[in-house]
Amino acid sequence: xxxxxxxxxxxxxxxxxxxxxxxxxxxxxxxxxxxxxxxxxxxxxxxxxxxxxxxxxxxxxxxxxxxxxxxxxxxxxxxxxxxxxxxxxxxxxxxxxxxxxxxxxxxxxxxxxxxxxxxxxxxxxxxxxxxxxxxxxxxxxxxxxxxxxxxxxxx
Amino acid sequence: xxxxxxxxxxxxxxxxxxxxxxxxxxxxxxxxxxxxxxxxxxxxxxxxxxxxxxxxxxxxxxxxxxxxxxxxxxxxxxxxxxxxxxxxxxxxxxxxxxxxxxxxxxxxxxxxxxxxxxxxxxxxxxxxxxxxxxxxxxxxxxxxxxxxxxxxxxx
Numbered sequence: 001x002x003x004x005x006x007x008x009x010x011x012x013x014x015x016x017x018x019x020x021x022x023x024x025x026x027x028x029x030x031x032x033x034x035x036x037x038x039x040x041x042x043x044x045x046x047x048x049x050x051x052x053x054x055x056x057x058x059x060x061x062x063x064x065x066x067x068x069x070x071x072x073x074x075x076x077x078x079x080x081x082x083x084x085x086x087x088x089x090x091x092x093x094x095x096x097x098x099x100x101x102x103x104x105x106x107x108x109x110x111x112x113x114x115x116x117x118x119x120x121x122x123x124x125x126x127x128x129x130x131x132x133x134x135x136x137x138x139x140x141x142x143x144x145x146x147x148x149x150x151x152x153x154x155x
Numbered sequence: 156x157x158x159x160x161x162x163x164x165x166x167x168x169x170x171x172x173x174x175x176x177x178x179x180x181x182x183x184x185x186x187x188x189x190x191x192x193x194x195x196x197x198x199x200x201x202x203x204x205x206x207x208x209x210x211x212x213x214x215x216x217x218x219x220x221x222x223x224x225x226x227x228x229x230x231x232x233x234x235x236x237x238x239x240x241x242x243x244x245x246x247x248x249x250x251x252x253x254x255x256x257x258x259x260x261x262x263x264x265x266x267x268x269x270x271x272x273x274x275x276x277x278x279x280x281x282x283x284x285x286x287x288x289x290x291x292x293x294x295x296x297x298x299x300x301x302x303x304x305x306x307x308x309x310x
Contacts, residue, residue, distance in 0.1 A: 001231070001232040001234070001238065002229055002230065002231050002232070003193070003195050003196055003199060003229070003230045003232070003240075004199075004227065004228070004229045004230075005196060005199045005200055005203060005227070005228050005229075006225060006226070006227045006228075007200070007203050007204060007207050007225065007226045007227075007228075008224075008225050009207070009211060009221075009223065009224035009225065013208045013211065013212065015204060015207055015208075017200045017203070017204060019192070019196055021188075023188065023190055023191075023192060023196075025180060025192070025200065027200060027204040027207075027208075029208060033176075033178065035178050036178075037174070037178060037180070038158070038204075039200070039201045039202075039204035039205035039208070039272070039273055040158050040201070040205075040272060040273070041158055041160060041174055041178075042197045042198075042200045042201040042204065043197075043198065043201035043273055043276075044158060044159075044160045045160055045162070045172045045180065045182060045194070045197045046194040046195070046197040046198035046201060047194075048160060048162050048172070049162060049170060049172060049182040049193075049194035049197065050194035050195075052162050052164070052170055052182075053168045053170075053182075053184060053194070056164060056168065057168065066164075068164065069163075069164035070161060070162065070163050070164065071161070071162045072159065072160070072161045072162075073159070073160050073161075073162075074157055074158070074159045074160075075157065075158045075159075076156070076157050077156040077157070077158070077272070078272075079156070081269055081270050082269060082270055082271055082272045082274070082275035083156065083272045084272040084273075084275040084276045085158075085272070085276060114236055114237060115236050115237055116237060117194070117195060117232070117233075117237045117238045117239040117240070118194055118195070118198055118239075119237070120237035120239040120280070121198075121239045121240060121276075121277045121280050121281055122276045122277060122280070123278075123280050125275070125276050125277070125278050125280075126276055
């Protein structure tokens with residue numbers, strides 16, 4: 001299974017990024033963005049998008065009725081080159097009547113450990129810290145820390 | 156230095172991905188794309204965009220006169236979950252009068268080994284294979300394999 005993209009230089013550090021069928025986005029450095037994105041923003045989109053899809057899909061398979069779903073991602077960069085993300089904080093926010101904490105925890109675990117392709121590529125190079133918020137219908141929102149058991153449990 | 160993004164679930168596996176200042180892109184699974192992107196496409200944009208900026212910038216500092224620059228990225232996915240990229244092929248294409256091969260090779264090396272933040276996060280988890288093409292003005296285009304000496308040389 002292959003994925004291909006092409007980036008064409010425009011000027012300065014601005015590039016037109018395209019997929020074969022013509023879908024396109026602009027990439028630029030942090031100054032003078034217009035509607036362009038930086039590579040590191042696109043990376044967070046990829047990481048968050050990957051696990052977001054997994055979690056929504058797994059929750060549905062667990063018959064959890066999700067009304068709203070959001071994920072926020074924050075990357076904290078290393079101070080010297082290469083300025084990779086030392087830390088990536090992911091916060092999942094799930095709303096729906098009767099959403100079970102254990103179902104959410106399990107969906108996140110399956111994504112982080114088994115399904116998320118972007119997560120698998122960064123592996124231990126980035127410290128991924130996870131919290132999740134559940135709001136059961138009109139009830140109070142509760143915040144939980146995701147417990148990473150990946151080093152204790154066989155996969 | 157921090158970067159933050161937020162993804163809001165729309166429906167099915169479709170998400171609106173936003174940066175704080177309102178720049179936004181749609182993320183979706185491979186079916187029914189519209190103008191959305193998959194997380195794995197966005198990942199290739201991030202990887203290619205990161206090194207593209209480095210190489211253009213380093214070539215300029217080496218006083219190479221670049222008229223055209225392109226980078227193609229192709230990811231070959233693992234067959235089972237997680238379907239990460241086992242291989243990422245990068246092909247740089249540089250046009251300009253008097254562009255020197257050693258300057259291009261050096262720019263790619265500095266990006267791959269020192270500057271590219273996305274590259275640093277995937278490290279050895281993805282087999283990154285690199286070629287580059289140089290076209291000197293109106294001359295013939297020549298293709299070169301990038302020689303990865305990273306394991307032999309001190310950084």
